Amino acid sequence: MCMMTELIFEFMRECILMTETAASTSKTLEQKIRNRTARVGIVGLGYVGLPLAVEFAKAGFSVVGIDVSEDKVGRVNRADSYVGDISSATLEPLVKGGKLRATADFSVVSELDTINICVPTPLRKTKDPDMGFIVSSCQEIVKYLRAGTLVILESTTYPGTTDELVLPMLAKGGLKVGTDFFLCFSPERVDPGNPKYQTANIPKVVGGVTPACTEMGSLFYAQALETVVPVSSTQIAEMVKLLENTFRMINIGLVNEIAMMCDRLGINVWEVIEAAATKPFGFMPFYPGPGLGGHCIPIDPFYLSWKTKQAGIEARFIELAGYINGQMPHFVVDKVQHALNDAGKPVKGSRIHVMGVAYKRDIEDMRESPALDVILLLQKRGGLLSYSDPHVPELRLDGLHLSASPESVVADADCVVIVTDHSAFDYRGLVDRASLIVDSRNALKGFNSTKIVRL
Numbered sequence: 001m002c003m004m005t006e007l008i009f010e011f012m013r014e015c016i017l018m019t020e021t022a023a024s025t026s027k028t029l030e031q032k033i034r035n036r037t038a039r040v041g042i043v044g045l046g047y048v049g050l051p052l053a054v055e056f057a058k059a060g061f062s063v064v065g066i067d068v069s070e071d072k073v074g075r076v077n078r079a080d081s082y083v084g085d086i087s088s089a090t091l092e093p094l095v096k097g098g099k100l101r102a103t104a105d106f107s108v109v110s111e112l113d114t115i116n117i118c119v120p121t122p123l124r125k126t127k128d129p130d131m132g133f134i135v136s137s138c139q140e141i142v143k144y145l146r147a148g149t150l151v152i153l154e155s156t157t158y159p160g161t162t163d164e165l166v167l168p169m170l171a172k173g174g175l176k177v178g179t180d181f182f183l184c185f186s187p188e189r190v191d192p193g194n195p196k197y198q199t200a201n202i203p204k205v206v207g208g209v210t211p212a213c214t215e216m217g218s219l220f221y222a223q224a225l226e227t228v229v230p231v232s233s234t235q236i237a238e239m240v241k242l243l244e245n246t247f248r249m250i251n252i253g254l255v256n257e258i259a260m261m262c263d264r265l266g267i268n269v270w271e272v273i274e275a276a277a278t279k280p281f282g283f284m285p286f287y288p289g290p291g292l293g294g295h296c297i298p299i300d301p302f303y304l305s306w307k308t309k310q311a312g313i314e315a316r317f318i319e320l321a322g323y324i325n326g327q328m329p330h331f332v333v334d335k336v337q338h339a340l341n342d343a344g345k346p347v348k349g350s351r352i353h354v355m356g357v358a359y360k361r362d363i364e365d366m367r368e369s370p371a372l373d374v375i376l377l378l379q380k381r382g383g384l385l386s387y388s389d390p391h392v393p394e395l396r397l398d399g400l401h402l403s404a405s406p407e408s409v410v411a412d413a414d415c416v417v418i419v420t421d422h423s424a425f426d427y428r429g430l431v432d433r434a435s436l437i438v439d440s441r442n443a444l445k446g447f448n449s450t451k452i453v454r455l
């Protein structure tokens, strides 16, 4: 055999060996996932990560959560939940039974078969994506990543993140995606406080870097979640989430603008929406309010507009809806001012009581809550502020420190503003005791009183 032929044979032998090794890597992981012996890791134990960890632990997997917050790590290990949708009673049997534990030490990655990344993706002040949390978690993961691991990014982000940012970081150690390890993006759609749809029964979209990645990711989720929706790429999966949240943000912007128009025309916008919603096709009701809140709707669309700007496209709907939604706290504050003036009182020196400060009903999350803007704006105009919220006992904000007051203080307020319509509030008692109410959520639907001013 000549030298050249020998080299070709050697090369082919290596190729076959590599293919066999890759096939066996994939087969081994597949078997571990199917028989639920795969060791599952969830990076970031917040509103998204903790419920996900719980679902996989409930499905029989051994789950370890990794978080940089020692406080959260300690609380998970003590089965002391800090996420509204997960009770401590749910955590307890999983922690005691050894199915769920938490650590701040990334070296555990070397023992894991799957890793879901659920870290924050906020915006910078300039409205540019802040990828710092994804980057720092990947920098830690890659130190311990071994062949045969499935990695799934769940943090909401711009299209291209998984392929352009995460993949090069994880492949640095020489592992080849699609054969040595598997990489997917799967958007998280959890809706905190929603009693009907939670992590287990919200369909899970998943797109991999390669078809083998998508298959592995789909197989993984199918063990713990009811419905899996595979898509053809990570970019599609990333864009799905941005379409969903942009759709919501823009429709809320539209209905907020309609609310301002109706206000000017003296029309009750709530009655308009209710009647329009009787149309059985082609209309979906959205509701006006004091402004956007939470970690998703006010933020995610700007990930898209940032990305498209680089491709030379201005995301004009997003910018416009962002502007209108940003006006809503001002609109509510103007309503309070007019209502007080009509009652012969200036805002300055008036006792104004805010009902509900969390960003939406029945949860404790304060992130981006419009109540914060409403309080600061009213305070700037000289109002004396207090608040009630059964889910938020204390409020610290720009030098302001308030503790929640009992609802009974509404009797002493010059004006009450309903910012978040928690179901635990005593609305009957409020209407009986308060002298003036600005209702930004239609929480007092069904009550007829001249003291109620609706949005």
Ligand SMILES: NC(=O)c1ccc[n+]([C@@H]2O[C@H](COP(=O)([O-])OP(=O)(O)OC[C@H]3O[C@@H](n4cnc5c(N)ncnc54)[C@H](O)[C@@H]3O)[C@@H](O)[C@H]2O)c1
Binding pocket: 043, 044, 045, 046, 047, 048, 049, 066, 067, 068, 069, 072, 118, 119, 120, 121, 133, 136, 137, 154, 155, 156, 157, 188, 189, 190, 191, 192, 295, 296
């Ligand atoms: N909260 C929601 O309703 C929701 C819904 C859908 C999607 N999302 C998206 O999911 C992602 C996570 O959101 P969340 O609400 O769970 O955030 P969160 O702030 O509640 O939780 C994130 C967790 O990650 C931890 N963390 C930060 N950096 C870390 C690191 N380098 N390594 C390990 N842990 C780290 C934090 O300590 C925190 O516990 C975001 O991209 C968000 O946009 C959130």
